[in-house]
Amino acid sequence: MNGLTRTVDRRDQQEAANGTGMSTRPPQATAEPSPLPWTRRHVLDLDDFTPDEIAIVLETADAMREVLGREVPRLPTLRGTTIATLFYEASTRTRASFELAGKALGADVINVSSSGSSVEKGESLIDTVRTLRAIGVDILVMRHSNSGAPYLAARHVDAAVLNGGDGWHAHPTQALLDLFTIQRRLGNVRGCKVVIVGDIMHSRVARSNLWGLSAAGAEIVVCGPPTLIPAGLGVIDEAEPGRCLPHVTVCHDLREALDGADVVMTLRLQKERMQSGLIPSLREYSRLYEITAERLRWAKPDALVMHPGPMNEGVEIAPDVAYSVQSGIEEQVTNGVAVRMALLYLIRGGKRAA
C-alpha cells in the first residue's frame, strides 16, 4: 500500500465518522478516531449479529476489563446519558452489572421494577417506557417474562433498548459475556466444542448462545432429556433452505456429549419443570445430567465449566465443580460488567432531541 492511498483512506474514514459531511472541522482535527463499523442501536438478540459485530463487542469488552482493574474504575465517556433498568422479573447479576457498567462509564442509572412502580397500578408497557423516555432516559435495559416485549418497547420509544432477558426467547448480553469468557480462557471461540447441558427448551440463555456461538464459529452440542430439548433443533429446515439456523448436534447421553468438550455450559433447572411433568424428579435429573467432578473427566482435561446463574447446587452442578479451578462461573459475572460497558459504549444511547 503506498502512502497516497493510505492518506486518502484516512480522510474517507474521518468523513464517515463525521457523518453528514457538514462538519466545519477539517479532517484530522483530532487524532484519527479509527471509527468502528458499528451501526446497531438496539441489542435485542444475537440472531442477526455478524461475526464482525461479535468481534467488536469482545475487543471493546477486553479494553473495558482493563478499566475495571483500575483503582478508580470511573470514566467520563457517557456523562449526561441516562440509563434506566426496567425489570419485570427478578434479577441480581444482570441488573447489578448493568448498573455498575453504566456508572463506570459516567452515566446516570435509575432502576425501575414492576413492583413498587405504576406497573402495579396497571400501567401498560408502552406507557411505562414512554414515561421513562419523557423524563430523559436514553438507554433502556429491559427484562420481561413475555418473549418479544423489548421489541415492542423498541418500536414505541426513541431510546436504545437492550434486552436483559425476555421470556424463553433471548438473553443476548449473557451470551456475549459467555463468548467473552470462553475467549479469555481458551484464547478463541472458533473451533471450540461447546456442550450446553440441561433445560434448553425454557432457556433464553441457551437460545442466544446458540446464535452467538454459531456466529463465532464454535461447534455446538446440546444435551438433556428429550422433553427439555425443543423439537426441530439440529434439524436442517428443508422447507426454508435460505434461513440460517445455528448448526447444532443434539445428544441425550451426557458421556457421549462431553467427549472432547472444551466448554461445558450447564443451565439452571427450574423446579417448576418437575411439577409440569417434563422430568420425573430432580434426583433422576441429577443422576443423569448433573456435572460432577467424575463426569467432568469425560470432557477435555482442562475444559471450562460455565453456568449463567443462579445455580442449583447438587441438581445441575456439583458444588466442588462450581468452585473448582476449571470453573469460570465467577469470572462470567465479572466479565458481564465489561461486556455491558462495551455495549453501552457502542450503542451510544438515544440522541438528545436537537
Next chain:
Amino acid sequence: MADKVIMSDADMQRAIRRIAHEIVEHSRGASGVVLVGVHSRGAPLARRIATAIQGFEGVPVPVGALDISLHRDDLPRLAARPRVQRSHIPTDINDKTVVLVDDVLYTGRTARAALDALNDFGRPRRIMLAVMVDRGHRELPIRPDFVGRNLPTSRDELVSVELAETDGNDRVLLHSPGRD
C-alpha cells in the same frame, strides 16, 4: 493531489535520538522517567525513545500505552464510535516524570484527553509532552515540550506520520489538497 515527504526515515531517527537526549537532559537523568505513548502511533514512538535512552544512559525506561477514546470531548458529535484499546501503564506513576508521546500535535484535544486519562492512574510529579510533528492550530492552551519537527500547515492539509511498526516504513508526509 500532492504528497510531500517532510521527514525521511533518517530524519525521524535523528529526531527520536534528539528527543531522547532532551528528555534525559531535562529530567537530569533517566531515573523516575516513564514514557507513555498515546494509541496507536504514540506507543511505538515511545518504545523507540526508550530504546534510545537505554542505548546511551544504560538505564531501562518504563514504557506504557494510553487509550484516550473514552476521554474524548467530541464523542457525542462523532457518528461512529472510535475503537477502544487497552491502556497499559507498567509502573506506578505517582511522583514520576511522565512524558506523553504522540505522533502529531494539532488542536491539542488529544493531549487534553490524554492528561485526563493519565489522571486515572495516579498523580505524576510532572507531565511533559513529546510529539514527532507540531502542525499548529491549537484550540486549547497546550504546548509540547519536545518536538521532532515544527511544521506550519493550513487546516485543510493532512499530516501522516508513518512508522515501520504500523505502516511498514518510517516517514512523515504532508498531503495538500487542491495542488494536483
